[in-house]
Amino acid sequence: MSFTEATAAATSASKNDPEPPHNAPGAQRIALLGNPNTGKTTIFNRLSGLRHKTSNFPGTTQEARVGVVTLVDKTSIELFDLPGVYSLELDQIEAAICRAVLAGELAPRGESVEAPDAVCVVVDATNLSRGLMFVGEALRRRLPTIVAVNMIDVGRQRGLSIDVGALKESLGCDVVLCSGRTGEGIEELKRLLPAARIATSTPPGEDAGLSQWAEGIFSKAASVAPDAAEDADSFTDRLDRAFTHPVLGILLFAAIMTGLFWSIFSLATYPMEWIDGLFAGLGGLIERALPEGIVRDLLSEGVVAGIAGVLVFLPQICLLFFLISLLEDTGYLARAAFVMDRVLRPFGLPGHAFVPLLSSHACALPGIMATRAIPDRRERLTTILVAPFMTCSARLPVYVLMTSLLFPHSAMLAALAFVGAYALGIAAGVLSALLARRTILRGKSRPMALELPSYRAPNLFNALVMTWDRGWVFLRKAGTVILALSIVLWWLGAYPKVDAPAQAVELRERAAAVASMEPETSEELDAMADRLESSHASANSFMGRIGRTAEPIFSPLGYDWRLTIGVMASFAAREVFVSTMAVVLSGEEDGEDDGVLASMKGARRDDGSTLVFTAATSWSLLVFYVLAMQCLPTLAVTAKEAGGWRWAILQLVWMTAIAYGAAFIAYRVALAMGSS
């Protein structure tokens, strides 16, 4: 059965009279349900810890977590974490998924499709009257149910008292008072989960009746101490006024985001360097241990370099999600979403898009993964499609090279060009978003209505679990694609093997002749021969031949075949442009070496007189690199997060077209202004 048919069946089922009771001798599979902000994730993490896997619900990009809970008697039960929804009857994808799972029409990928044996409904003790409405909807499903009244510690602080016995009697099922944060009641919840039973009565079906039912139970079961303090509300009011202020709110947001990204940049650098160093060492070890040949080259330059190319993203991804999870847990991000909604809404983007777009200035890959926080599917897809327009760190070496070529004597002009590049990327991104929302992703932008959770100290365990989740999902899904593509690109750049050019052979003979008398001269001659051989090998590799063949495509932008090789190699990863050009033009890989930069600056085209990097060409390259999609890892993650390769292909085609057109215009304008 397709997902559409399943949700239609579930929708129909929810409106009919209750079905005959579903009795299970002992619960094997339990669905965890609840409103957003009830601490359902904390309960899930408490119950299953790291023993869970993340997949998705078939036919959707909605994440599905399945955990394993070990009970006191050492048996296990499976726990399905369903999306948080305010009502099972809403016309939303998340509610449809919940209905379909409860009706036995849908299950997380890899799980058998059948109704859960029981349901655990998590409600917020400090919001019990609303929670009871949701419990009523769940009880109407006539599945064995247990209710977990979470955040009981916070409720007590506010003077709230809940009569568990009265609640049990009124609901007709087991109730546990618990706190996912402190662990109170969790063991009792584990004990009662396998013995969940169908409620002894069925709540009313229509909204007004259900509301009265919930109010009646609430008034019987809940009471508040007469001297209960209200300080929490005034504190929350003050913070809300600051965080959502039209000016102060933005300043605070900018400060918090600066701190967050500074932390990522500064802290992630260390593990990234360790990973680089570790795999460089491993590559060297393989080269020393294995005989020369294709196996050694494949392992050291293809597989090891490819794995390093995947793992090097992990520190940034893990840190980003760890810090975002902490921030979200404090309750701040909900307020920040409103602050940025004002800025982004005119472009068809929601306030939630700001963190992914800002993250993309470090790397689009984790930025795209962070779009999961955007509730609306069209807005989420739009954000995914435009995130790579934000200038990421991989573009910076190209910016540095181009601006130093364009303005070798003016740091101020070079800096302005740098800032202009950032601004161009942002402008292209938001305008592309506007276009997408008026065409392929047309739809009304919903005005924001968001529950603002209470401010609280973040939960470190939740943040660690989320970080583990995200890192593992990245490795499993995107990592495999990135590794495969890296190996293919290595092969294209390394083969076919060609004989050393005559000039290099002559240099080696001269080096050998003077080795004993003038060792330093001999070393220099050998180094020159190395550079010539590298440059010759690169030019004659499959990648080099592709570059020569594709030169007519890029010549309108001012690129010769050497620049074409660099641009085409960059479609795998932007950061290879500088090192590729260094190899092609000078035979050296270190693009930051001053001598190499000087030789790149002075390199001539085949006519012997025109510079490779003319001013017009440099402007064209700068604009091209600002706008082009040149990152296969990002494309792989786009395909995964957007739900299909068609979105990744659209992203590649659109960004390449924009980049080509803009670079063409930049080149022609620069030529017309005499910058040849």
Added chain:
Amino acid sequence: MSLSAMKLGQGGTILRTELPEDEKALLRAMGMRDNARVVLCRLGEPCIVRVMGGCGCSFRIGLARPLADKVMIGPLLPAAPR
């Protein structure tokens, strides 16, 4: 009057919501149903309201201005007797 026309700190009772059914259903599910008691905590964009849930319980909802303009508020009625 609409929610967006209330004064800061003013309380009221939701009379009705003049929104399309799907947006109305979402607000209702979030707790902003007819006869719910609310207090305005922040004016402008977003409009933040505290929805009183009884027994000292409450929760906050932030609403974009276009939504706040369509939530109609009447005088604050006393809480139902327990």
